[in-house]
Amino acid sequence: MASNEEILAGLAEIVNEETGLAPEAVELDKSFTDDLDIDSISMMTIVVNAEEKFGVRIPDEEVKNLKTVGDAVNFISGAQA
Amino acid sequence: MARKVVITGLGATTPIGGDVPTMWKNALIGVSGAHTLTDDWVTKYDLPVHFAAKASTPATEILTRVEAKRLDPSSQFAVVAAREAWKDSGITEVDHDRLAVAFATGIGGVWTLLDAWDTLREKGPRRVLPMTVPMLMPNGAAAAVSLDLGARAGAHTPVSACASGTEALHLGLELIRSGKADVVMAGGAEAAIHPLPMASFSSMQALSRRNDDPEHASRPYDRDRDGFVMGEGAGALVLEAEEHALARGARIYGELAGTSVTADAYHITAPDPEGLGATRALKAALFDARAQDTDVVHVNAHATSTPVGDKPEYTALKASLGNHLENVAVSATKSQTGHLLGASGAVEAVMTVLAVYNRKAPATINLENQDPEIPLDVVTTARDLPAGDVVALSNSFGFGGHNAVIVIRNTN
Known part of the structure; x- marks a missing residue:
């Protein structure tokens, strides 16, 4: 079980790998599309990498609800429980 | 025009x-x-x-x-x-x-x-x-x-x-x-x-x-x-x-004066042994460039180093340029680069443009015993090309019977 801090750090790493964005830029209140400029294709890659990293399943229909980094952290945290 | x-x-x-x-x-x-x-x-x-x-x-x-x-x-x-x-x-x-x-x-x-x-x-x-x-x-x-x-x-x-x-x-x-x-x-x-x-x-x-x-x-x-x-x-x-x-006052390396593409319709991989498709491509490219056979001073050949491929290209060059072929400096740069397949024609076009611009034909390496059936004037060490108005050719042939030729004319 990863803590929310660990999930955030892990997500930041995945986002950095996919987009080159500095990990520090990946903060809880940031919107994936509006703030981080992540397109839908990158988002799907990030989702699949997060699934593997955290051992969870993020259904496709759930992805559109993950508007901010915080939404993703909360979802992953809940899915691990 | x-x-x-x-x-x-x-x-x-x-x-x-x-x-x-x-x-x-x-x-x-x-x-x-x-x-x-x-x-x-x-x-x-x-x-x-x-x-x-x-x-x-x-x-x-x-x-x-x-x-x-x-x-x-x-x-x-x-x-x-x-x-x-x-x-x-x-x-x-x-x-x-x-x-x-x-x-x-x-x-x-x-x-x-x-x-x-x-x-x-x-x-x-x-x-x-x-x-x-x-x-x-x-x-x-x-x-x-x-x-x-x-x-x-x-x-x-x-x-x-x-x-x-x-x-x-x-x-x-x-x-x-x-x-x-x-x-x-x-x-x-x-x-x-x-x-x-x-x-x-x-x-x-x-x-x-x-x-x-x-x-x-x-x-x-x-x-x-x-x-x-x-x-x-x-x-x-x-x-x-x-x-x-x-x-815009650009630096101009040369003119892409003419091109031609033909198909053998002979065999999926083997070149037409008489090089007929390649000959048609060569003649059409020269015509497209409004160039005479005798304008040609240099060819960057397709010449991949296969036993069956190199000779038909010679046959086609001979059929297109006749006796003038004796005066043409032929470089086979795949001897150096290997065969870049779909990129080879582009890389060889760069070489051909530079050859015309610098009046220098690049080297063909590894030619120790020239095939007597291919009596081309092969450039084994880089060689000066003539001054004046000239053209150079670059040939490419592909599986499927594709033949493509470009003609580069000097502008300097």
């Missing part, structure tokens, strides 16, 4: 140099880009051929990590070469609606396709990256270059195996002549040093098996040639309507 098309920018990433100045310096010296492969897949799959001519500068050393991640290796090479050519052209302002791309490939995204297939089988569909199809599609390189330059007058991908790169120049010339574009980024890219194409070319006995001496394996016109050497990389040329180039 058709619009005149000139060449104002050159780019290349090849086994004998990661940029044009390095490649050209080496092409004049005469070096081999072929080396023993150290990749684990060579032994893992017990491939019969253990060497190839890899790009001397990996594209991943030039592109950012994120750029490289979204591009198949073939498209990575395309972007590297196109950026060099664009910078070299000195174009600072362009009407993007009048800028086109004609970027060819022979095989396309083979690495992406087969990596994704492995992922699908080993990890399931969820793990197949969403970018897989846009990365593996054959137009991936043209699309990447179009995006990079903001080229909106069409992004085209001629695909004709090993004639692809030359066919891209043919298309580029047509786009400008017909008034559809003023500037075209034309070229070819290939990254097929992958176990599957290597195995397939080996099976058809097309690759040299000189495993103990890779540097001497590519030996066009030599009696002991035994196949081609796989190469990889890209070449890119900025084609520009002459009036457009003159208006």
Whole structure:
């Protein structure tokens, strides 16, 4: 079980790998599309990498609800429980 | 009167140099880009051929990590070469609606396709990256270059195996002549040093098996040639309507004076032994350029170093140029670079343009005992070309019976 801090750090790493964005830029209140400029294709890659990293399943229909980094952290945290 | 098309920018990433100045310096010296492969897949799959001519500068050393991640290796090479050519052209302002791309490939995204297939089988569909199809599609390189330059007058991908790169120049010339574009980024890219194409070319006995001496394996016109050497990389040329180039005071390397593409309709892989399709292409390209046979001073030959391929090209040259062929300096630069498949025509076009611009024919290495059936005047050490008004040819032939020829005329 990863803590929310660990999930955030892990997500930041995945986002950095996919987009080159500095990990520090990946903060809880940031919107994936509006703030981080992540397109839908990158988002799907990030989702699949997060699934593997955290051992969870993020259904496709759930992805559109993950508007901010915080939404993703909360979802992953809940899915691990 | 058709619009005149000139060449104002050159780019290349090849086994004998990661940029044009390095490649050209080496092409004049005469070096081999072929080396023993150290990749684990060579032994893992017990491939019969253990060497190839890899790009001397990996594209991943030039592109950012994120750029490289979204591009198949073939498209990575395309972007590297196109950026060099664009910078070299000195174009600072362009009407993007009048800028086109004609970027060819022979095989396309083979690495992406087969990596994704492995992922699908080993990890399931969820793990197949969403970018897989846009990365593996054959137009991936043209699309990447179009995006990079903001080229909106069409992004085209001629695909004709090993004639692809030359066919891209043919298309580029047509786009400008017909008034559809003023500037075209034309070229070819290939990254097929992958176990599957290597195995397939080996099976058809097309690759040299000189495993103990890779540097001497590519030996066009030599009696002991035994196949081609796989190469990889890209070449890119900025084609520009002459009036457009003159208006901005561009440095002009030469004129793309004429081109031609024909098909053998003879056999899927074997060249027509009489070289009839190649002869028609040569004659048509010279006619298109309004050039006389006697204007030709240099040929960058297709000459891949296969036992069956090199001779029909000689036959075609003889049929097209007659006795004047004795006065033509022929270079087979695949002896140095290996065979870059769909990129070869573009890289050799860069060499041909530089040969005319610098009046210097590049070296053909590894010619020890010239095949008596191919009595060409082969340039074994770089040689001066005549002054005055001249033309040079670059030939490319591809599986499928594709023949493509370009004619470069001096402007200096």
